[in-house]
Amino acid sequence: MTTKTVFTTGEAAKICKVSQQTIIRCFDNGSLKGFRVPGSKFRRIPREQLFLFMKDNGIPTDALESGKKKLLIVDDDQDLVDLMQDGFQRDGHFEIRTANNGFDAGMGVKEFRPDLVVLDVMLPDINGKEVCQRVRSDPSMDTVKILCISGMVEHSKVEGLMAAGANDFMQKPFSIDDLVGRAYSLLEMERGVVG
Numbered sequence: 001m002t003t004k005t006v007f008t009t010g011e012a013a014k015i016c017k018v019s020q021q022t023i024i025r026c027f028d029n030g031s032l033k034g035f036r037v038p039g040s041k042f043r044r045i046p047r048e049q050l051f052l053f054m055k056d057n058g059i060p061t062d063a064l065e066s067g068k069k070k071l072l073i074v075d076d077d078q079d080l081v082d083l084m085q086d087g088f089q090r091d092g093h094f095e096i097r098t099a100n101n102g103f104d105a106g107m108g109v110k111e112f113r114p115d116l117v118v119l120d121v122m123l124p125d126i127n128g129k130e131v132c133q134r135v136r137s138d139p140s141m142d143t144v145k146i147l148c149i150s151g152m153v154e155h156s157k158v159e160g161l162m163a164a165g166a167n168d169f170m171q172k173p174f175s176i177d178d179l180v181g182r183a184y185s186l187l188e189m190e191r192g193v194v195g
Contacts, residue, residue, distance in 0.1 A: 004067075007045045015050065016059050017113075017143050026053065060113070068095045069187055072112055074105040074131070075120035075149070080172075084118060087176030093189065102126035109135055114144060116183055121150035121161065129164045136165035145186045149174070 004011070009027065013020040026032035027043050032053045034045035045053075047064070054061045071094040075081045081098050088094040097112050099105040102123045109117060109131075117135070121128035128148050135141050148161050151172040158169050167186055170179060184190075 005047045007047065007050055009043050009045070012045050012050055014143075015064050016054060016057075018059075031056075062095075068093055069116060069183075069189065070094070070112060070114040071096045071183070072105065072108045072114040072117045073098045074100075074102075074108070074117060074123070074128075076100050076122075076124050077120070080120075083176060084179065087180055088183070091180050094183075100124075102128075102131050105131050106134055109141060109144065110138075113141070115187055116145045116147060118147050118149060118179070118183070119166075121148050121152065121157075128166075129161055132161060132164040132166050147179075147182060147186060149179075 007015070009023045010020050012032075013023045016023065023032065023045075024043065027034050027045065032045060033049040034043055036043055051061055051064055053059075054064060071088055073081055073084050073088075073096060075084070075098075078100065081100070085096050085098060088096055097108055097114070099108045102125045105117070105119065105123070108114070117131075119128045119131055123131070128150070132146055132148070135144055135146060145167045146165060147168045147170065148158075148166045149170050149172055150157075161169060168182060170182060
């Protein structure tokens, strides 16, 4: 995987998990060093400057260091968790953690701060809808994407999940490849760009 050396303000904002306006403001006031593309107003930020900016502001630099997206898989079916984990590991663009119940999912989201949660709706302790609501009630986690998975098909339940803050829904059974593809589109990643 090639490591990017220069970022746009939009890319920098995603990596730092702040708004693009914040990055532009920091660029314009000099606290984030970069350059403008000659003959245009586009701002560009070199990797090492972004790294320093993140260090200075206490922003975790692991997103910049690995370039991998953080993924939390939550399902009480360990076989399915293993299958999903295996599929995402083969893809190679994800740093993965897993949880088997809603309580661990809640803790995992807080500590790991994933980019994406693949969330089974029918958990043994609390349902996926509650997990969605808890994540959405914390403004610091509003960049977290939630992809709900379930064997249930009632449309009203799916709508309820979306209302609770889920970004997408997939019905079980699904192919792992489709799941990885859906994760890519939710995270606005380009598929198959390795090298």
